């Protein structure tokens with residue numbers, strides 16, 4: 687397929703895909719299978735060491751293009767949460783989870799037998815192609 691043409695008919699380089707800063711929970715493509723199991727996809731900068739959520743081509747901290755794809759930790763801490771009341775869908779708890787490597791992500795939260803509270807330990811759960819965090823065992 688021929689690429690886009692700029693002024694004078696010169697080809698315009700394809701724009702590199704850069705992931706959004708916040709995940710789209712409906713179709714994020716963040717879940718993948720790694721040797722340690724199903725995990726959220728992350729990117730680690732080979733220059734400054736920062737870890738980010740999602741597949742990225744540029745480090746959002748230092749701008750380096752030397753980045754590596756990594757599996758994010760399956761456990762973390764619930765930073766904050768709320769319950770969305772959506773017509774026809776009932777109540778949908780969502781929250782920010784601080785993963786054990788420091789990456790913060792917006793996530794669906796599944797409530798268990800214990801009430802949700804900030805700073806509680808949570809772990810990644812997978813249901814088909816959906817992912818969520820739920821209170822960790824022992825909470």
Ligand SMILES: [Zn+2]
Pocket residue numbers: 731732733734735736745746747748749750
């Ligand atoms: Zn960096």
